[in-house]
Amino acid sequence: MTIKPNSAILARILFVEDQPDTVSGSKRLLMRYGFEVDSAHTLEEAYDKLRDKGYDYLFLDLMLPSTTQGQLLELGGLELLRDIQGGALGERNRDIKIVIVTGQNKSFCLGEVPDPKNCLMLTSKLEQHRALDAIRRDQQTRAGT
Amino acid sequence: MEALHLQTNHLNDLAGALREHPGSGQDPISIGLSFLEGKGFKTPRFYERVRDYVAKRDYFVLSQLAPGGARTDCLGAVLDYDRSRFARIEPNGLPLKLSREEAANTTPEVLDIMRCLQVQDLHVLHIGLSLADVSIGQIVASWDGDYARLSESDLHSLRVVGLLISQALQAQVRHQRNVVLEKVRRAIQHGSPSQGIEGLLDALCSSVREALGARIAAVFSYDWYSDTLTKVSEKHETGLVSDTYFEKSITRGTTVTGSAFSQAIASVVLRSTLDDPRYRELVNPQSAERHERLLGKANALLFRSFGSTERPLLLRLIGRETDSKHVFGQRHCATVDRICRDIEEVIGNQVTTRRLLCMQASAAAAINNVNDLNSLINIITSDIQHDQVLGVLAMLFDVQSVQPAICELSLAGASASPNRFDIDSAFLADLKNCKNSETIAIEGHPEAQAAGSCLRFLRERGVRHLLPFRFPLRNGWAIVAFLLDDVRQSSKLLYRLPEKQKSALESYAGLISNCMRAAETTISADNARRLIGHIGHEISNPVAELGEGAIEAIAEAMDVADALKDKLGNAEHQRLIRQWDAKIADINKKMSNVAINMDIAMDMAQETNGRIEVAFEPFDLSSLVYRISDQVASEVGLYFRPTDKCEFVFNDAALNYKSFVGDPRLIGKVFLNILRNALKYSNPPGGGRSIRISIHGNPQPGLAIFLVKNWGVPVPEGKKELIFRAFERGEQLDRLRAKRGMGLGLYIARRFAMVHKGTVICRSSVPTLIDPARRQREGFETTFEARLATNLPVGTYEVQL
Numbered sequence: 001m002t003i004k005p006n007s008a009i010l011a012r013i014l015f016v017e018d019q020p021d022t023v024s025g026s027k028r029l030l031m032r033y034g035f036e037v038d039s040a041h042t043l044e045e046a047y048d049k050l051r052d053k054g055y056d057y058l059f060l061d062l063m064l065p066s067t068t069q070g071q072l073l074e075l076g077g078l079e080l081l082r083d084i085q086g087g088a089l090g091e092r093n094r095d096i097k098i099v100i101v102t103g104q105n106k107s108f109c110l111g112e113v114p115d116p117k118n119c120l121m122l123t124s125k126l127e128q129h130r131a132l133d134a135i136r137r138d139q140q141t142r143a144g145t
Numbered sequence: 146m147e148a149l150h151l152q153t154n155h156l157n158d159l160a161g162a163l164r165e166h167p168g169s170g171q172d173p174i175s176i177g178l179s180f181l182e183g184k185g186f187k188t189p190r191f192y193e194r195v196r197d198y199v200a201k202r203d204y205f206v207l208s209q210l211a212p213g214g215a216r217t218d219c220l221g222a223v224l225d226y227d228r229s230r231f232a233r234i235e236p237n238g239l240p241l242k243l244s245r246e247e248a249a250n251t252t253p254e255v256l257d258i259m260r261c262l263q264v265q266d267l268h269v270l271h272i273g274l275s276l277a278d279v280s281i282g283q284i285v286a287s288w289d290g291d292y293a294r295l296s297e298s299d300l301h302s303l304r305v306v307g308l309l310i311s312q313a314l315q316a317q318v319r320h321q322r323n324v325v326l327e328k329v330r331r332a333i334q335h336g337s338p339s340q341g342i343e344g345l346l347d348a349l350c351s352s353v354r355e356a357l358g359a360r361i362a363a364v365f366s367y368d369w370y371s372d373t374l375t376k377v378s379e380k381h382e383t384g385l386v387s388d389t390y391f392e393k394s395i396t397r398g399t400t401v402t403g404s405a406f407s408q409a410i411a412s413v414v415l416r417s418t419l420d421d422p423r424y425r426e427l428v429n430p431q432s433a434e435r436h437e438r439l440l441g442k443a444n445a446l447l448f449r450s451f452g453s454t455e456r457p458l459l460l461r462l463i464g465r466e467t468d469s470k471h472v473f474g475q476r477h478c479a480t481v482d483r484i485c486r487d488i489e490e491v492i493g494n495q496v497t498t499r500r501l502l503c504m505q506a507s508a509a510a511a512i513n514n515v516n517d518l519n520s521l522i523n524i525i526t527s528d529i530q531h532d533q534v535l536g537v538l539a540m541l542f543d544v545q546s547v548q549p550a551i552c553e554l555s556l557a558g559a560s561a562s563p564n565r566f567d568i569d570s571a572f573l574a575d576l577k578n579c580k581n582s583e584t585i586a587i588e589g590h591p592e593a594q595a596a597g598s599c600l601r602f603l604r605e606r607g608v609r610h611l612l613p614f615r616f617p618l619r620n621g622w623a624i625v626a627f628l629l630d631d632v633r634q635s636s637k638l639l640y641r642l643p644e645k646q647k648s649a650l651e652s653y654a655g656l657i658s659n660c661m662r663a664a665e666t667t668i669s670a671d672n673a674r675r676l677i678g679h680i681g682h683e684i685s686n687p688v689a690e691l692g693e694g695a696i697e698a699i700a701e702a703m704d705v706a707d708a709l710k711d712k713l714g715n716a717e718h719q720r721l722i723r724q725w726d727a728k729i730a731d732i733n734k735k736m737s738n739v740a741i742n743m744d745i746a747m748d749m750a751q752e753t754n755g756r757i758e759v760a761f762e763p764f765d766l767s768s769l770v771y772r773i774s775d776q777v778a779s780e781v782g783l784y785f786r787p788t789d790k791c792e793f794v795f796n797d798a799a800l801n802y803k804s805f806v807g808d809p810r811l812i813g814k815v816f817l818n819i820l821r822n823a824l825k826y827s828n829p830p831g832g833g834r835s836i837r838i839s840i841h842g843n844p845q846p847g848l849a850i851f852l853v854k855n856w857g858v859p860v861p862e863g864k865k866e867l868i869f870r871a872f873e874r875g876e877q878l879d880r881l882r883a884k885r886g887m888g889l890g891l892y893i894a895r896r897f898a899m900v901h902k903g904t905v906i907c908r909s910s911v912p913t914l915i916d917p918a919r920r921q922r923e924g925f926e927t928t929f930e931a932r933l934a935t936n937l938p939v940g941t942y943e944v945q946l
Contacts, residue, residue, distance in 0.1 A: 022689040024694060025692065025696025025699075025700065025729075028700035029696060032704065124744070125689035126689050
């Protein structure tokens with residue numbers, strides 16, 4: 001992945017997605033807009049990167065495979081979300097703004113999110129551009145404050 | 146105008162009623178009673194009873210006009226007006242007291258008569274007159290004529306005439322009053338008080354026509370008035386019913402004056418009045434015997450006035466509460482019994498056909514607004530009156546394998562009403578055993594042929610069983626078959642049907658067919674729903690990959706353009722970037738549309754075979770609706786230009802549903818789809834203005850109601866229910882506007898509202914502007930209403946839709 005900030009980096013974004021082709025366009029556009037974009041294709045990789053490096057935004061697919069106690073769970077992203085919001089990944093990550101991206105029914109996922117705090121928005125994989133708009137608005141808000 | 150009914154014995158109530166015709170704003174009852182009291186008529190106790198009765202009943206009842214004492218003469222007037230509006234027949238045999246809503250709750254027998262007469266849209270007002278209890282002395286004292294030369298019977302008549310003219314007509318027809326008075330005076334001078342009655346009736350008919358724009362449909366009278374009244378009744382096209390005519394109609398079969406319909410109605414009224422114990426309390430006890438005779442006559446006339454096919458129904462009606470001797474009176478009992486036997490013998494089971502038609506009409510009316518089988522089950526289970534619906538549907542669909550509940554309910558309905566579901570068991574045994582329709586058709590039974598077609602039709606649709614549920618007699622099968630599209634044209638099936646009923650049958654058939662199609666859709670939709678769920682889930686990722694890949698490619702191209710900016714030149718570079726930005730926006734828009742549809746599809750998939758799991762919990766409904774309105778507002782670019790904006794306007798009540806128990810996921814879908822629908826079908830306002838959608842709360846006891854109003858594409862009257870069906874979309878105009886969707890949004894909205902014991906309806910779609918050009922531009926005002934129960938219990942449930 002080539003990171004090509006246009007100028008100063010606006011913010012750091014981590015995409016956690018096991019099917020990278022479903023987010024390729026969004027990542028590319030974010031880079032064009034000046035964001036630093038990183039990717040994690042597995043849950044373990046996401047944990048590592050979050051521990052190693054600070055991010056401002058997280059694009060998180062809830063439907064990530066995860067092995068918990070020997071049992072394969074599809075909602076691995078949910079585990080990560082709970083750990084982030086519960087502080088298991090450090091205080092720095094507790095305030096990370098999260099965009100939940102899912103191929104599942106949004107209504108379904110909405111019910112699964114433990115705490116909507118810091119969830120910037122919940123969107124389907126087909127509407128990631130809405131998340132991009134939300135991030136840009138959030139940036140403007142931060143700049144304003 | 147409301148149907149007014151008042152039980153009283155005095156003509157001045159007629160005056161009050163006439164005075165009270167629309168717009169006067171006066172209360173005819175109080176006017177009438179005040180007048181009576183003012184004149185000191187009868188005893189206070191009597192009027193108290195009248196007043197109490199009126200207060201409780203709030204209607205006018207046909208009473209009697211009697212020239213005195215035990216002589217119980219009748220002058221009943223049935224005003225027949227405004228056929229475009231109806232009213233109701235009151236249950237329990239009381240006279241017509243009419244409103245559409247309550248008609249649905251009246252007894253099936255009375256409804257049968259209504260349907261047979263096809264008077265569903267008749268608005269009837271009864272005005273009854275009775276002077277039996279009038280103080281003769283008072284009247285005589287107030288009348289300044291010369292009574293010395295008159296006989297006692299003429300005096301009675303004169304008193305009647307005098308009261309009628311001097312009191313009843315004074316308010317409404319002052320200019321006619323003098324004319325009538327003059328007639329009466331002349332009549333008196335010529336020693337013929339019945340001439341006065343003629344003048345009275347003439348004036349009455351004229352005044353009614355003038356005041357209400359209606360005509361008197363029928364007049365009851367005694368023999369000694371009938372000759373003179375005939376001329377007047379012919380002049381005013383008024384039915385005239387007298388002793389003589391009663392006798393004639395029963396014993397000789399002659400036709401009485403006036404239309405049979407008018408007389409039938411009048412007879413119903415008279416019979417009901419005479420049969421009403423409360424009325425009996427108000428009349429002279431000495432008249433009891435006379436009442437009994439009149440009752441018999443009235444019933445006999447009633448019986449006679451109906452066509453042969455309706456008579457057994459009437460018998461049922463009459464026989465429901467009492468035996469025939471009581472109903473028809475001793476004198477007429479034998480005659481009537483003979484007629485009954487003759488009719489039963491002649492027309493045989495044709496009554497069953499008519500009865501079935503009534504059932505089916507009722508069923509069709511009940512299920513007309515039903516979108517699917519599950520909704521129908523809801524109606525059925527909530528209203529035992531509609532057990533006939535079960536019969537029709539069970540016959541048509543045989544949904545035993547799909548919806549066991551229907552089968553069970555059908556059986557319950559059959560056992561609850563064994564008489565209604567009588568059966569020709571041998572015939573049905575043949576049906577069940579037949580291998581194909583021809584087998585039965587060869588036997589030469591039209592019913593069997595029809596039933597064979599019916600069976601074939603059902604089998605073609607995967608029917609595996611015949612339910613142990615029966616229609617009355619074999620004709621039921623013929624009618625059911627008639628209702629089916631593919632055999633409706635069969636002339637053999639029409640042989641029993643009166644010509645005038647065919648169009649009505651066509652209408653019923655259409656309703657049933659619509660219901661049938663809806664049910665078929667639902668049944669197949671259950672299977673389709675699972676498929677949709679899978680597709681919805683599996684298609685998201687590939688579409689996302691395609692879209693994201695395209696965006697990535699365009700973004701790379703933009704990067705290249707950036708790198709080559711110097712060579713391209715600034716203008717060309719900007720042009721390319723704008724062009725590719727637009728491309729990305731277009732891709733995003735298309736992906737959003739796919740996302741919306743996938744979301745809906747997966748909502749559909751949540752429901753399995755009519756069942757859905759819900760979790761009712763307390764939440765802030767207003768906040769949810771507000772958030773959803775924000776989301777929908779952000780989608781405006783999907784349907785309009787990117788620069789257009791959408792504004793949702795809430796009233797206070799809509800923002801005040803803070804505490805609500807329901808499933809927020811599903812409630813969210815209800816409003817998402819309603820608001821999205823409102824946005825999609827709004828007209829772009831132009832002039833830089835925002836698209837405006839209003840959301841009004843209208844709290845009712847036990848209900849949270851939201852009215853969502855937009856201005857744009859109208860919902861045609863005939864489509865207001867259709868749009869709630871699965872996969873149904875508006876026609877031409879929608880497609881012209883290229884609104885993307887599968888026709889599931891409103892379907893889901895209603896289904897999920899039903900989960901919350903509510904519904905979603907299209908309440909109105911009306912033009913707000915006279916100017917066609919502006920209307921075209923600014924659109925129709927369309928209001929959708931979402932109703933949700935507010936008393937749901939917290940918890941997790943599996944709800945049957």
